[in-house]
Amino acid sequence: MFKVFACVTALLFTGTAYSQTHYVNGHWWDGDKFNQQDWYEVDGKLTRRAPEKLDNRIDLRGGFVIPPFAEGHNHNLQSPWLAENYSKHYINSGILYGLMMCGSATPATAQKTRTVLRQQPFNIDLVSACITSSDGHPVRMALQPDPSTGKTRPLDDIYDKSLIIMDEVEDIRAKLPLITASGTRTVKIILVHHEDAGRRNNEEYFGVNGLNEEVVHALVPTLKQAGLRVAAHVESAADFALAVSAGVDIIAHLPGYHFWEGYEPSAYRLTGESIQQAARKGIHVITTASTARLIYGEPKNIPAGVIENQRKNLTKLRSNGVSIILGSDNFAGNILTEYDYIKGLDVFGDKQLLNLLTRDTAQALFPDLKIGELREGYDASFLVLKRNPLLDAEALRQPSRVVYQGAVLVTNEGD
Numbered sequence: 365m366f367k368v369f370a371c372v373t374a375l376l377f378t379g380t381a382y383s384q385t386h387y388v389n390g391h392w393w394d395g396d397k398f399n400q401q402d403w404y405e406v407d408g409k410l411t412r413r414a415p416e417k418l419d420n421r422i423d424l425r426g427g428f429v430i431p432p433f434a435e436g437h438n439h440n441l442q443s444p445w446l447a448e449n450y451s452k453h454y455i456n457s458g459i460l461y462g463l464m465m466c467g468s469a470t471p472a473t474a475q476k477t478r479t480v481l482r483q484q485p486f487n488i489d490l491v492s493a494c495i496t497s498s499d500g501h502p503v504r505m506a507l508q509p510d511p512s513t514g515k516t517r518p519l520d521d522i523y524d525k526s527l528i529i530m531d532e533v534e535d536i537r538a539k540l541p542l543i544t545a546s547g548t549r550t551v552k553i554i555l556v557h558h559e560d561a562g563r564r565n566n567e568e569y570f571g572v573n574g575l576n577e578e579v580v581h582a583l584v585p586t587l588k589q590a591g592l593r594v595a596a597h598v599e600s601a602a603d604f605a606l607a608v609s610a611g612v613d614i615i616a617h618l619p620g621y622h623f624w625e626g627y628e629p630s631a632y633r634l635t636g637e638s639i640q641q642a643a644r645k646g647i648h649v650i651t652t653a654s655t656a657r658l659i660y661g662e663p664k665n666i667p668a669g670v671i672e673n674q675r676k677n678l679t680k681l682r683s684n685g686v687s688i689i690l691g692s693d694n695f696a697g698n699i700l701t702e703y704d705y706i707k708g709l710d711v712f713g714d715k716q717l718l719n720l721l722t723r724d725t726a727q728a729l730f731p732d733l734k735i736g737e738l739r740e741g742y743d744a745s746f747l748v749l750k751r752n753p754l755l756d757a758e759a760l761r762q763p764s765r766v767v768y769q770g771a772v773l774v775t776n777e778g779d
Contacts, residue, residue, distance in 0.1 A: 383407055384415045385770065390424035390748065392738050395719055398428055398752065405744035408769035412740060425777065427748040427764060430718070431736050432460035432486075434725035435699040436650045437616055437691025441488055442467035447480035455773050457698055458747040458763045460486040461726040461735065463691070465552055465595070465616060466494040466502065470525050474546045485768040487730055491595065492546040495528045495583070496554035497575055499564070501597070503527065504571025530575060533582045540590065550593040552616065553583065555603035557624065557631075577606055584610040595650075599624070600631050605638040614648045617693070618681075620673040621655040629669045634677045636684075643686045648728045650691035651678070654705035658694065663708075671709070678711045689725045699725075700760060707757065714754050721760075744770040 385405040391398035404411050404418075441447045441454070442464035454462070467477050467490050474492035481488045496503065506522045509515060523529045528542050543551060554574035556563075563569040574597070575583070587594050588611065595614035596607035604619050620632030642649065653674045660666045681688060692702035703721050706712065712720065726736035734742040748765035751758075766774035 383770070384417060384419045386414070386418050386421045387429075388421065388423055390427055390429045391752075392429045393431070393718070393722075395723060395737065396715060398754075403738070405767075405770045408744055408771075409734075410738060410740065410742050410744045424748055424765070427750060428752050428759070429738060429746050429748050430753065431722040431726065431738060432745050432747055432766070432768070433458050433699050433721055433760075434689075434729060434736070435459050435462035435691060436689035436725050436729065437463060437465050437652055437693045438695065438698075439465055439693070440695045441481065442477065442490060444473070444476045444480050447477055447484075451480075451484045451486075453698070454486060454488075455484070455766060455768075457700070457761075458766050458774075459699055460745055460766075460768055461729055462486075462488045462699075463550070463595075463729050464488060464490045465597075465693075466527075467492040468526050469493050469528050469542060469546045471545045471547065474548070478547065485771055485773055487733065487735070489550060489729065490548070491550045491552045492548040493528055493543040494552045494554065495530055495543075495575065497531050497573055497579075498523065498529050499570045500529075500554050500574040501556050501572045502554075507571060530579050530583065533579055536579070536583050536586055540586065543587070543592070544590065548592070550595055550614075551587050552595045552597060553580065553607075553612070554597045555580065555607060556597070556599045557603065557627070558606060559600065559602035574603075580606055580610050584612055588613075600627070601634050601638070602631070604634055608638050608642045608645065608647060611645060612647060614650060614689070615642070616650050616691075617652045617655075618649060618674060618677055620670060620677060621653055622659040623667070623670060629673055632673050632677075634680060636680070639680050639684050639686060642681075643684045646687065648687045648689050649681055650689045651702060651706060652691050652693040653678070653709065654697075654702045655693050657701075657705070675709045675711055678706075678709060682711060687724070687728055688720060689728050690720050691725075703760070704757070718753060743768075 387403045392401045406415050440450045469492055478490055506526055507516055528539055556574040558577055563573050584594050594612040595616045596612045597616045598604045598607055598619055601619050656666045656670055690702050692699050694701050723736040745768045747763040749759040750764050753759045764776050
């Protein structure tokens with residue numbers, strides 16, 4: 365019996381999905397080492413037990429088998445057009461799990477985006493409720509002129525449509541229906557140097573601020589009581605501490621990927637108290653450290669203080685047992701851009717970093733799914749690499765086979 369993703373075009377497939385397949389001659393990652401083993405795929409799940417009947421036998425030709433990649437933070441699939449046009453890149457790259465961080469809150473647009481995403485052979489969740497202040501990020505970005513027309517959107521087309529605006533605690537109850545109507549499972553709240561009152565009512569910072577402390581402390585419990593997961597965009601160490609204190613589920617950025625003008629490096633140095641509290645509460649922290657390259661350009665242009673701050677913050681988070689998620693926030697790039705950058709910080713060993721890329725991020729994003737590991741009963745979703753990625757990281761960029769729940773999406777065996 366054949367499995368078919370009816371809505372996936374032939375363009376995405378270079379092979380056939382079989383319901384009972386024997387994979388031989390592969391080296392399979394167990395989280396610590398590669399083991400030469402045979403595995404079976406039966407109805408989309410992995411098993412070591414041979415079924416009575418086999419539909420196919422696939423020789424992996426000594427390839428190295430790892431779980432698919434997971435992207436913890438991006439924006440390049442968060443509208444219907446983007447989802448339709450960028451999905452192929454994700455699949456060909458082996459990125460089969462992810463979180464899109466700020467799609468439109470308009471129910472019809474959010475639903476259309478989700479429909480497109482569900483039609484693809486991957487698990488990508490969409491945050492379609494981003495909550496900020498009337499002068500908050502990303503309002504300034506939303507006000508950028510349309511490159512094709514040169515026209516700027518009026519604020520009335522942004523407020524409580526693209527973005528949900530909350531300036532006062534009273535806004536929470538009034539606008540909660542806007543959040544639930546978007547169909548989102550995860551809500552993103554925006555914090556940007558909330559500790560600096562001088563940014564308010566200041567034209568220089570219009571459109572780049574975020575929620576105030578009073579709203580955050582009232583909003584997060586309300587969202588969680590509604591069964592929603594809460595992610596917080598943060599910039600400063602104070603933003604991080606507020607998000608942790610309020611009880612968010614995810615911190616969407618490691619503070620300090622750039623230093624705002626007028627602020628000392630210490631404003632981005634996480635405190636031991638907030639880190640320990642994050643560990644106790646099981647809060648996930650998404651890295652997005654490579655965003656520094658988008659701001660400063662070439663790696664040589666990134667200030668040494670920024671890199672040192674990132675290294676120290678990550679080291680403290682890791683040593684305190686905080687759950688870390690890899691995420692790039694790189695529209696034109698992907699999670700391997702972040703992997704390379706984090707690798708260069710020399711905080712994680714190669715094995716730990718490979719697990720962050722494949723296991724830890726995927727399981728944090730989708731805790732109810734059996735994914736991220738090559739284990740009995742887990743999804744038969746994996747990548748086959750021609751070389752050992754622990755010895756040659758470039759192998760990660762050239763999967764010879766991409767498989768999702770037993771469906772062969774990409775084959776590129778080569779010589």
